[in-house]
Amino acid sequence: MRIDVITIFPEFFDVLEVSLLGKARGNGLLDVRVHNLRDFTTDRHRTVDDTPYGGGAGMVMKPEPWGLALDAIAQEATSEPTFVFPSPAGERFVQATAREWSGLDHLVFGCGRYEGIDERVFTYAASLGQVRLASLGDYVLNGGEVAAMAMIEAVGRLVPGVVGNPESLVEESHEDGLLEYPSYTKPSEWRGLAVPDVLLSGHHGRVAEWRRDQQVERTRERRPDLLVD
Numbered sequence: 001m002r003i004d005v006i007t008i009f010p011e012f013f014d015v016l017e018v019s020l021l022g023k024a025r026g027n028g029l030l031d032v033r034v035h036n037l038r039d040f041t042t043d044r045h046r047t048v049d050d051t052p053y054g055g056g057a058g059m060v061m062k063p064e065p066w067g068l069a070l071d072a073i074a075q076e077a078t079s080e081p082t083f084v085f086p087s088p089a090g091e092r093f094v095q096a097t098a099r100e101w102s103g104l105d106h107l108v109f110g111c112g113r114y115e116g117i118d119e120r121v122f123t124y125a126a127s128l129g130q131v132r133l134a135s136l137g138d139y140v141l142n143g144g145e146v147a148a149m150a151m152i153e154a155v156g157r158l159v160p161g162v163v164g165n166p167e168s169l170v171e172e173s174h175e176d177g178l179l180e181y182p183s184y185t186k187p188s189e190w191r192g193l194a195v196p197d198v199l200l201s202g203h204h205g206r207v208a209e210w211r212r213d214q215q216v217e218r219t220r221e222r223r224p225d226l227l228v229d
Protein backbone atom coordinates (compact mmCIF):
# COMPACT_ATOMS: atom_id res chain seq x y z
CA MET A 1 0.00 0.00 0.00
CA ARG A 2 1.16 3.49 -0.84
CA ILE A 3 0.33 6.25 1.66
CA ASP A 4 0.94 9.94 0.96
CA VAL A 5 0.56 12.61 3.61
CA ILE A 6 0.20 16.33 2.85
CA THR A 7 0.92 18.55 5.89
CA ILE A 8 2.59 21.79 6.98
CA PHE A 9 4.30 19.76 9.75
CA PRO A 10 6.09 16.97 7.84
CA GLU A 11 8.46 16.29 10.74
CA PHE A 12 5.41 15.22 12.76
CA PHE A 13 5.40 11.98 10.76
CA ASP A 14 9.07 11.13 11.39
CA VAL A 15 7.81 8.73 14.06
CA LEU A 16 6.51 6.49 11.28
CA GLU A 17 10.18 5.57 10.67
CA VAL A 18 10.21 3.58 13.91
CA SER A 19 7.86 0.92 15.33
CA LEU A 20 5.92 -1.64 13.36
CA LEU A 21 5.17 0.68 10.49
CA GLY A 22 8.86 1.56 10.18
CA LYS A 23 9.64 -2.13 9.59
CA ALA A 24 6.79 -2.44 7.11
CA ARG A 25 8.22 0.53 5.22
CA GLY A 26 11.64 -1.13 5.26
CA ASN A 27 10.35 -4.33 3.71
CA GLY A 28 8.25 -2.58 1.12
CA LEU A 29 4.81 -3.48 2.50
CA LEU A 30 4.04 0.21 3.09
CA ASP A 31 5.36 3.04 0.90
CA VAL A 32 4.83 6.19 3.00
CA ARG A 33 5.67 9.59 1.48
CA VAL A 34 5.25 12.85 3.41
CA HIS A 35 4.84 16.16 1.54
CA ASN A 36 5.20 19.69 2.93
CA LEU A 37 2.23 21.74 1.69
CA ARG A 38 4.45 24.85 1.78
CA ASP A 39 6.55 23.35 -1.02
CA PHE A 40 3.50 23.92 -3.24
CA THR A 41 3.20 27.65 -2.51
CA THR A 42 4.44 30.28 -4.97
CA ASP A 43 5.00 33.35 -2.79
CA ARG A 44 8.07 34.39 -0.85
CA HIS A 45 6.35 33.80 2.50
CA ARG A 46 5.09 30.33 1.47
CA THR A 47 1.58 31.33 2.50
CA VAL A 48 -0.95 28.52 3.05
CA ASP A 49 -3.88 30.36 4.64
CA ASP A 50 -5.99 33.50 4.37
CA THR A 51 -9.03 35.16 5.96
CA PRO A 52 -12.43 33.52 5.45
CA TYR A 53 -14.93 34.94 2.91
CA GLY A 54 -18.04 35.93 4.83
CA GLY A 55 -15.99 36.93 7.87
CA GLY A 56 -15.52 35.01 11.09
CA ALA A 57 -12.58 34.16 13.31
CA GLY A 58 -9.49 32.23 12.28
CA MET A 59 -7.95 31.47 8.92
CA VAL A 60 -8.84 29.09 6.09
CA MET A 61 -6.26 27.10 4.11
CA LYS A 62 -5.92 28.45 0.55
CA PRO A 63 -6.94 26.13 -2.32
CA GLU A 64 -3.98 26.84 -4.64
CA PRO A 65 -1.22 25.00 -2.73
CA TRP A 66 -3.57 22.06 -2.14
CA GLY A 67 -4.42 21.85 -5.83
CA LEU A 68 -0.74 21.72 -6.80
CA ALA A 69 0.00 19.12 -4.10
CA LEU A 70 -2.93 16.89 -5.11
CA ASP A 71 -1.93 17.18 -8.79
CA ALA A 72 1.67 16.22 -8.03
CA ILE A 73 0.55 13.07 -6.22
CA ALA A 74 -2.18 12.16 -8.71
CA GLN A 75 0.25 12.52 -11.63
CA GLU A 76 2.60 9.87 -10.25
CA ALA A 77 -0.14 7.58 -8.90
CA THR A 78 -0.41 4.15 -10.49
CA SER A 79 -4.00 3.59 -9.30
CA GLU A 80 -6.87 5.89 -8.36
CA PRO A 81 -6.08 7.30 -4.90
CA THR A 82 -8.53 7.62 -2.03
CA PHE A 83 -8.14 11.08 -0.49
CA VAL A 84 -8.76 11.18 3.26
CA PHE A 85 -9.21 14.53 4.99
CA PRO A 86 -9.43 14.20 8.78
CA SER A 87 -12.21 16.47 9.98
CA PRO A 88 -14.48 16.85 13.02
CA ALA A 89 -17.23 17.16 10.38
CA GLY A 90 -16.38 13.80 8.83
CA GLU A 91 -17.82 10.29 8.99
CA ARG A 92 -16.77 8.32 12.09
CA PHE A 93 -13.52 6.43 11.56
CA VAL A 94 -14.04 2.99 13.16
CA GLN A 95 -12.38 -0.43 12.92
CA ALA A 96 -14.57 -1.32 9.92
CA THR A 97 -13.25 1.81 8.15
CA ALA A 98 -9.68 0.77 8.90
CA ARG A 99 -10.35 -2.69 7.54
CA GLU A 100 -11.99 -1.28 4.40
CA TRP A 101 -9.09 1.09 3.74
CA SER A 102 -6.45 -1.57 4.43
CA GLY A 103 -7.50 -3.22 1.17
CA LEU A 104 -6.87 -0.11 -0.94
CA ASP A 105 -3.76 0.48 -3.07
CA HIS A 106 -3.24 4.18 -2.46
CA LEU A 107 -4.34 6.47 0.39
CA VAL A 108 -3.59 10.21 0.48
CA PHE A 109 -4.09 11.98 3.82
CA GLY A 110 -4.67 15.74 3.60
CA CYS A 111 -4.01 17.33 6.99
CA GLY A 112 -5.85 20.59 7.50
CA ARG A 113 -4.96 23.23 10.09
CA TYR A 114 -6.54 26.48 11.24
CA GLU A 115 -10.29 26.66 10.61
CA GLY A 116 -10.21 24.14 7.84
CA ILE A 117 -9.49 23.86 4.13
CA ASP A 118 -11.27 25.80 1.33
CA GLU A 119 -14.25 23.55 0.40
CA ARG A 120 -13.31 23.65 -3.31
CA VAL A 121 -10.26 21.49 -2.50
CA PHE A 122 -12.54 18.56 -1.65
CA THR A 123 -14.53 19.12 -4.86
CA TYR A 124 -11.31 19.20 -6.88
CA ALA A 125 -9.94 16.10 -5.13
CA ALA A 126 -13.13 14.24 -6.13
CA SER A 127 -12.08 14.75 -9.78
CA LEU A 128 -8.86 12.82 -9.01
CA GLY A 129 -10.22 9.97 -6.87
CA GLN A 130 -12.47 8.96 -3.98
CA VAL A 131 -12.77 11.56 -1.19
CA ARG A 132 -13.52 10.71 2.45
CA LEU A 133 -13.80 13.22 5.31
CA ALA A 134 -13.15 11.19 8.45
CA SER A 135 -13.46 11.99 12.15
CA LEU A 136 -11.62 10.24 14.98
CA GLY A 137 -14.32 11.26 17.44
CA ASP A 138 -16.53 14.09 18.61
CA TYR A 139 -13.82 16.46 19.79
CA VAL A 140 -11.77 19.11 18.01
CA LEU A 141 -8.02 18.90 17.43
CA ASN A 142 -5.82 21.74 16.18
CA GLY A 143 -5.05 19.94 12.98
CA GLY A 144 -5.45 16.74 11.04
CA GLU A 145 -1.95 15.36 11.76
CA VAL A 146 -2.81 13.54 15.01
CA ALA A 147 -5.94 12.07 13.42
CA ALA A 148 -4.03 11.04 10.29
CA MET A 149 -1.33 9.35 12.38
CA ALA A 150 -3.96 7.33 14.26
CA MET A 151 -5.71 6.34 11.03
CA ILE A 152 -2.41 5.41 9.34
CA GLU A 153 -1.53 3.14 12.25
CA ALA A 154 -5.02 1.57 12.44
CA VAL A 155 -5.01 0.91 8.68
CA GLY A 156 -1.31 0.06 8.26
CA ARG A 157 -1.34 -2.70 10.88
CA LEU A 158 -4.13 -4.46 8.97
CA VAL A 159 -2.16 -4.58 5.71
CA PRO A 160 -1.26 -8.27 5.19
CA GLY A 161 2.27 -9.01 6.38
CA VAL A 162 2.67 -5.90 8.55
CA VAL A 163 1.73 -7.65 11.80
CA GLY A 164 3.80 -10.84 12.32
CA ASN A 165 0.99 -13.02 13.59
CA PRO A 166 -2.31 -12.30 11.75
CA GLU A 167 -4.06 -14.35 14.47
CA SER A 168 -3.46 -11.46 16.86
CA LEU A 169 -5.60 -9.22 14.67
CA VAL A 170 -8.66 -11.40 15.07
CA GLU A 171 -9.35 -11.24 18.81
CA GLU A 172 -9.20 -7.49 19.14
CA SER A 173 -11.65 -4.96 20.43
CA HIS A 174 -14.22 -3.99 17.81
CA GLU A 175 -13.23 -6.75 15.38
CA ASP A 176 -16.30 -8.77 16.42
CA GLY A 177 -18.36 -5.80 17.54
CA LEU A 178 -17.46 -6.33 21.19
CA LEU A 179 -14.71 -5.04 23.49
CA GLU A 180 -11.86 -7.46 24.05
CA TYR A 181 -11.66 -9.73 27.09
CA PRO A 182 -9.17 -9.05 29.95
CA SER A 183 -5.65 -10.45 29.53
CA TYR A 184 -3.25 -11.89 32.12
CA THR A 185 0.28 -13.30 32.16
CA LYS A 186 2.75 -14.63 34.76
CA PRO A 187 2.98 -14.47 37.73
CA SER A 188 -0.30 -16.19 38.67
CA GLU A 189 -0.40 -14.07 41.84
CA TRP A 190 0.86 -10.47 42.00
CA ARG A 191 0.53 -8.13 44.99
CA GLY A 192 -2.25 -10.30 46.37
CA LEU A 193 -4.12 -10.32 43.04
CA ALA A 194 -4.76 -13.70 41.44
CA VAL A 195 -5.38 -14.68 37.83
CA PRO A 196 -8.96 -16.02 37.31
CA ASP A 197 -8.88 -19.80 37.98
CA VAL A 198 -10.54 -20.68 34.69
CA LEU A 199 -7.49 -19.36 32.82
CA LEU A 200 -5.26 -21.76 34.75
CA SER A 201 -7.61 -24.72 34.23
CA GLY A 202 -6.26 -25.74 30.83
CA HIS A 203 -9.89 -26.29 29.77
CA HIS A 204 -10.01 -24.47 26.43
CA GLY A 205 -13.78 -24.65 26.10
CA ARG A 206 -14.35 -23.06 29.48
CA VAL A 207 -11.69 -20.40 28.77
CA ALA A 208 -13.41 -19.49 25.48
CA GLU A 209 -16.80 -19.29 27.22
CA TRP A 210 -15.40 -17.15 30.05
CA ARG A 211 -13.71 -14.80 27.58
CA ARG A 212 -16.88 -14.35 25.57
CA ASP A 213 -18.85 -13.62 28.73
CA GLN A 214 -16.25 -11.04 29.74
CA GLN A 215 -16.51 -9.39 26.32
CA VAL A 216 -20.30 -9.08 26.57
CA GLU A 217 -20.15 -7.87 30.19
CA ARG A 218 -17.51 -5.23 29.45
CA THR A 219 -19.28 -4.04 26.33
CA ARG A 220 -22.61 -3.76 28.17
CA GLU A 221 -20.88 -1.81 30.95
CA ARG A 222 -18.63 0.52 28.93
CA ARG A 223 -20.08 0.69 25.43
CA PRO A 224 -23.80 -0.23 25.45
CA ASP A 225 -24.04 1.67 22.15
CA LEU A 226 -22.18 -1.18 20.46
CA LEU A 227 -24.87 -3.68 21.51
CA VAL A 228 -27.84 -2.04 19.75
CA ASP A 229 -28.68 -3.66 16.40
Ligand SMILES: Nc1cc(-c2cccs2)n[nH]1
Nearest residue numbers: 087088136137141143144
Ligand atom coordinates in the same frame (compact mmCIF):
# COMPACT_ATOMS: atom_id res chain seq x y z
N1 LIG B 1 -11.93 14.04 14.90
C1 LIG B 1 -11.30 15.25 14.69
C2 LIG B 1 -10.59 15.66 13.56
C3 LIG B 1 -10.18 16.95 13.82
C4 LIG B 1 -9.43 17.85 12.96
C5 LIG B 1 -8.93 17.61 11.72
C6 LIG B 1 -8.30 18.73 11.17
C7 LIG B 1 -8.32 19.85 11.96
S1 LIG B 1 -9.13 19.46 13.42
N2 LIG B 1 -10.59 17.29 15.04
N3 LIG B 1 -11.29 16.23 15.55
